Amino acid sequence: MVAESPKIQSDADLSGANLTGADLTGANLRGANLTGANLTDTNLISANLTDTNLTGANLNGANLDGANLDGANLPPVHPWITDQSALGLITEP
Template sequence: MLPRDVAAAEKVREWVREGGEFYGVGLDLRGADFSRCDFSGSWFSGADLSGVRLVGAEFYRADLEGADLSGADLSDASLVRANLDDSDLSQARVTGARMAKTSLYGVTAIGAVFHGVHCVDGAFSGANLRGADLTGAWLREVIFRADVDEHTRFANMHGSVYGPLSVHRGDSVVTMGGETMREWLRDRGARVEVVPPRGP
């Protein structure tokens, strides 16, 4: 499938060949394939990357704030220290991605697949993970103040997280933390410890 904006996609490929940080703020790159490209330190805030193949891509310290990544394939991508605040990852595939100090504040990830993700010291604060699949995810000291529902999957998710978690059940929302949150996750196949809040 050809990208919607062929000229913009070719501009990205030309930059990849030359190297360096790329400024792609607001670009329409829908449908392109940038698998295994190195976007370290690049700017894609507000860009339309929906449906883009980014398998194995490198986004170290990249800024993707507010980007539309819905339906994108980020399998095995490196998102270390990347900023994805307020981005849209709905129905995206993030299988096996590596995250460390990755910021996902306010991200919308409805139905996203996070199979086997490795996340250390990241933040899913205010994230919408309803219907997302975190099977086999490994989280270590991750802020997990997210919105989930009965369709969110946690089988074999392990590690340590900070709550509280907001569970949506129809029109009601139940907020839970501590032991209650740990047991709720355990009942759904997760093996995580809920860490006490930081600070005094």
């Protein structure tokens, strides 16, 4: 039996949601608002996070292997890093 990806509507408003430890493998979160969400230890392998707003989200321990982060608004890893392209997560065209 093949597990299905979670059914989350694109452009969903999940701001402030507690998704700690959730398995969102392959989830389509395109354009979702995850502002201030707690994604600690969340599995986001191969998730579509295109154009997702992750401002203020807690991504400690989150697994983003293979996730599509094109156009995503990511929180800086360190307070002194404001250029996210320097992190290697976002490439400039």
